[in-house]
């Protein structure tokens with residue numbers, strides 16, 4: 001039998017506008033309709049949003065931790081804690097982000113990602129790793145630890161890319177001077 005969930009009386013954020021007193025109907029876990037009219041479905045479980053906002057999940061492109069854990073902690077538990085914490089506060093997808101660090105720590109973090117990702121059933125989706133550095137110009141390093149900042153080394157970055165297919169974003173920064 002089909003399962004219906006209905007969220008009524010919500011301010012629904014859509015790409016075009018905010019629908020006031022809107023209704024979202026969900027059928028078997030998928031959104032069936034979004035609109036400003038209530039729809040009668042006999043067997044639906046109904047949630048009254050009481051005028052609160054209802055938004056699509058946030059996608060966090062740059063995130064280091066949450067719930068007291070850091071992606072660089074080196075444990076699967078840290079990844080799962082972070083994913084579950086952010087899911088509770090509205091992010092449905094994350095790009096776990098590293099700190100500038102030794103090659104060994106980066107490689108271990110990628111391995112931890114792979115293992116944690118398979119166990120992540122309750123958290124925000126882990127979309128792939130975002131490596132922040134270590135290839136930054138010193139004057140563009142932001143909050144990164146200068147001890148680990150270095151010039152791009154093809155031997156190192158090829159090893160990292162070949163070690164795992166989970167790297168989806170990689171931030172680097174050349175030197176920059178006021179023209």
Ligand SMILES: [Zn+2]
Pocket residue numbers: 062064097132
């Ligand atoms: Zn960062």
